[in-house]
Amino acid sequence: MVENKKIVQLAAEACDDKLAEDIIALDMKNVSLIADYFLICHGNNERQVQSIAKEIKDRLEEEGIHVKRMEGFEQARWVLVDIGDVVCHIFHKDERNYYNLERLWGDAARIPLQIGMEG
Template sequence: MKNEELIQIIAEASDDKRAEDIVALDMKEVSLIADYFLICHGNTERQVQAIARGIQDRVEEEGINVKRMEGFEQARWILVDIGDVVCHIFHKEERNYYNLERLWGDASRVPLRIGQEG
């Protein structure tokens, strides 16, 4: 599966758990960490955990293993490492504080096909 397809699947899984402000960044030209970042947030710790679980379940259905998940217990900032795609699932307060979109402002946004309102 191509990374472009994977980022769409992850975005859909996030949207299914009502993640807010889902953003995908193309990191290939600005970082060696990953090819893509997906950034989103939930409003409660429970929702943040549900988003992370939803992403893990969905990619595993596609036969892709999550390499690592960090921060699940605290659920303030969960990092889901899927190799070339790294997901940052924030609690709303932490997302505003860390503002990864601004930190990685040189990265271009990837258009997502999800049913977000607004």
């Protein structure tokens, strides 16, 4: 079984590959019963939001990690990718400020991500 922090890292790399913006990971273990980790990012239009979500799903499935469900893909305003203990939130940039999950879950610690390091 793949460790949850590794899943967060793989998902973050998938987001980065599709040029997602402001990618952050939150450690939710002591804050919420929903999940151990949240990954939050945004795209600039519906097509990019869908592309990011699809890349996360494809990348994880290549590693043998099952994506439980994906919600909001058709509208592409806020796509939720449920990987069990890790939940990825891919927002349209207009929706991200409105929902502001970072503030809502302000008690959660941010996890450093290794992305955007190449070149």
